[in-house]
């Protein structure tokens with residue numbers, strides 16, 4: 001099967017060229033100004049960008065919390081992902097206490113295999129760090145899992161600073177990388193107690209319970225921990241200027257830190273917690289202030305943020321109501337898996353803050369390198385997998401849960417106007433999205449990942 005994408009602006013590492021792209025049997029065969037070869041299918045990309053398929057570094061699909069399960073599973077979540085141009089999601093397989101890493105990985109394969117409309121790999125989120133878990137790491141690597149996550153908060157998941165220290169050091173020697181959810185657990189609990197005592201249970205109190213200092217305190221601890229462990233770390237979902245400052249200071253000392261942010265922290269505001277149905281904005285970290293958004297947008301431009309994930313963790317309004325009027329009981333998370341590229345394009349590229357080449361790096365290439373998928377993924381290059389997005393930069397539209405394919409009756413971005421839309425998607429050379437419509441579901445494959453390439457090493 002040969003496909004030629006003609007007349008587009010092809011975005012490669014640090015450059016854009018007018019060229020045709022020929023794919024054959026799932027890989028990119030040639031990129032050249034004019035390809036005169038026969039093909040089974042031709043796609044006209046006039047006026048569009050041709051980009052490497054996007055990689056979402058942070059999703060929670062079919063995640064079981066104690067009292068409910070996320071609204072999206074792999075069937076619905078990856079359907080929404082692929083029409084938004086995301087050809088690979090890295091989902092957090094989650095090891096609950098008492099479970100082995102192997103049991104968690106098997107469980108996630110059962111959730112995803114055969115049901116996914118985009119490719120998928122797994123980070124392993126670990127609720128324990130001990131000799132038994134350590135003994136499983138080689139087996140994880142042998143099954144394509146080379147990135148891990150630990151939490152400083154959530155009673156069911158949190159580990160100690162000492163365990164994070166030991167894990168960072170151990171994983172560095174295995175060419176693996178650890179991401180950490182950074183918030184200071186004790187400070188957070190003290191704030192929640194204080195707010196409850198003052199009679200505050202409203203959604204705004206969620207943001208007040210975990211202000212930027214709570215996050216930055218966690219980041220600061222992680223930076224010292226990574227420094228002591230002489231190992232890299234990645235900070236998941238950076239939401240505020242104070243955390244950026246901590247990372248910049250640490251980088252000045254030689255700490256190798258990678259940073260992820262999410263679209264919600266680039267475009268939404270703390271004032272949203274005063275809206276009706278504000279439970280839909282209850283996520284951690286919470287939404288912040290204008291100066292944080294500005295700092296994060298600048299960090300995209302200056303390279304201090306490495307990649308952008310959605311932290312897609314969707315709940316219906318009925319599930320959000322499980323909080324019974326107390327912010328501390330509301331399931332944390334929001335839906336964003338379909339809208340990442342158009343939000344980043346609108347907020348950062350169209351506004352002149354970053355180039356389209358930089359967007360390709362932030363949505364695809366950098367993650368491919370750090371998470372062991374490069375150069376098969378993350379780049380349009382001869383020999384790479386033919387995961388390709390044709391993105392039309394001139395389509396204005398409005399985000400709504402009613403038109404999104406995710407399985408959830410709300411969106412934090414409801415009613416937001418954006419410019420630019422994924423038009424067509426090739427997944428492994430197959431045209432799976434045509435003119436914005438998913439025409440071939442369930443083509444997603446498991447992505448077996450290798451060692452982290454660590455561009456900041």
Ligand SMILES: [Zn+2]
Nearest residue numbers: 058060311313
């Ligand atoms: Zn998350």
